[in-house]
Amino acid sequence: MATKHAILVFGSINLDLVARVDAIARPGETVLSPRADSFFGGKGANQAVAAARSAQGTGITVTMAGAVGPDPFGEACLSNLKDNGVDTRLVKIASEPTGCAFITVDQRGENAITVASGANMALQADELREYEAAPFALIVLQMEVPLEQSLAAARWVKESGAKVLWNLAPAPPAQQRGRLDEILAIVDFLVVNEHEALAVAAALGRSEAEQPEEAAAFLARLHDLTCIVTMGAKGAIAFEGSGSRTSVSAPRIAPIDTTGAGDTFVGVLATGIAEGFPLESSMERATFAASQACLMLGAQAGMPWRGDLEGSSNKI
Incomplete structure (x- = not known):
C-alpha cells in the first residue's frame, strides 16, 4: 500500500543507445x-529514478506507471527501476518492443535525441483504476506517452486531492497545441525549459514574449499555476499565479553529458513537493541534483542519492 506522501510517475520507459561524437x-x-x-x-523512468533516489529513507514511495515490451530490453528496464527503489506494479508488458532513444553527445556535452516510442504508446490510464488513487500526494507527467492517457491519469489522481506536476517536454507538436489550455487547467506545477516556455506561451497567444521569464509569468497568470523554467547553468526560476517569483542559481560545473539533467530536476523537485518543503528549497535541491547528473555519461548514472543532497543549498 502506498503512503499518503507517495509519488506516481506516469510516463515513458526507454533504453538509451548513446554515441559520443566530435560534432552532432x-x-x-x-x-x-x-x-x-x-x-x-x-523521461518517465528517469524522473521516477531521480525521485526514488532522492526519497531514499524518507518513507515516500515512488510508483512507475509505464509499459515495456516482451524483450530483454524490457526485462532490463524493469530490473533497473526495482534496483533504484521504484515500485513497478503499474508497469505493463505490451506487445510492442521496448522504447529506445538514440542519442549523440558532442564534445561540449550537448546532445541530440531521437526516440522510437514502441511500448510507450500502449500505456493506458484505465489500468490505474485497479489501484488506489487516494494515497498519492503527487502525479508526475511528461509528453512521451499518449496525451489522452496522461490527461486521464492526471484527472484520476487530481480527484483524490493530489497535486499534478507536468513536465511539458518534449514541447507538444503543432497538432496537440490546441489542447494546451486543457493540460494547463489541471496542472499545479508546470516545468519547462527556456525554449518550451516560449513555445507554449506563443501557442497560447503570447507570441510577443521574448524572454522565458516573461513567458513563464504569462503562463502562471493565465491558469493560476506555478510555472518553473529550468535554465541550465543559469539555474531555475518560478512564477506563481499571484505574481510572486522565486529564482535559484546552479553550481558551476564542467558538464560531461547533459542527458537527463532536466529529468533529474523534475524527479527531485517532485520529492521536495511531496515532503512539503518550501518551493525555493525544493528548487535548490533539484537544481543541485541536475548539475550532478551532468557529471557522468547517461541519463541516470549521475543522479544523486538522498545523502548526496543533504545541505545541497550550501553547495550552490
Missing part, C-alpha cells in the same frame, strides 16, 4: 563514434 551530425551528414553505450532512460 547535420542533415545528410555521417559522423563516426568509437563506440555506442547503452543506458536506461525514458
Whole structure:
C-alpha cells in the first residue's frame, strides 16, 4: 500500500543507445563514434529514478506507471527501476518492443535525441483504476506517452486531492497545441525549459514574449499555476499565479553529458513537493541534483542519492 506522501510517475520507459561524437551530425551528414553505450532512460523512468533516489529513507514511495515490451530490453528496464527503489506494479508488458532513444553527445556535452516510442504508446490510464488513487500526494507527467492517457491519469489522481506536476517536454507538436489550455487547467506545477516556455506561451497567444521569464509569468497568470523554467547553468526560476517569483542559481560545473539533467530536476523537485518543503528549497535541491547528473555519461548514472543532497543549498 502506498503512503499518503507517495509519488506516481506516469510516463515513458526507454533504453538509451548513446554515441559520443566530435560534432552532432547535420542533415545528410555521417559522423563516426568509437563506440555506442547503452543506458536506461525514458523521461518517465528517469524522473521516477531521480525521485526514488532522492526519497531514499524518507518513507515516500515512488510508483512507475509505464509499459515495456516482451524483450530483454524490457526485462532490463524493469530490473533497473526495482534496483533504484521504484515500485513497478503499474508497469505493463505490451506487445510492442521496448522504447529506445538514440542519442549523440558532442564534445561540449550537448546532445541530440531521437526516440522510437514502441511500448510507450500502449500505456493506458484505465489500468490505474485497479489501484488506489487516494494515497498519492503527487502525479508526475511528461509528453512521451499518449496525451489522452496522461490527461486521464492526471484527472484520476487530481480527484483524490493530489497535486499534478507536468513536465511539458518534449514541447507538444503543432497538432496537440490546441489542447494546451486543457493540460494547463489541471496542472499545479508546470516545468519547462527556456525554449518550451516560449513555445507554449506563443501557442497560447503570447507570441510577443521574448524572454522565458516573461513567458513563464504569462503562463502562471493565465491558469493560476506555478510555472518553473529550468535554465541550465543559469539555474531555475518560478512564477506563481499571484505574481510572486522565486529564482535559484546552479553550481558551476564542467558538464560531461547533459542527458537527463532536466529529468533529474523534475524527479527531485517532485520529492521536495511531496515532503512539503518550501518551493525555493525544493528548487535548490533539484537544481543541485541536475548539475550532478551532468557529471557522468547517461541519463541516470549521475543522479544523486538522498545523502548526496543533504545541505545541497550550501553547495550552490
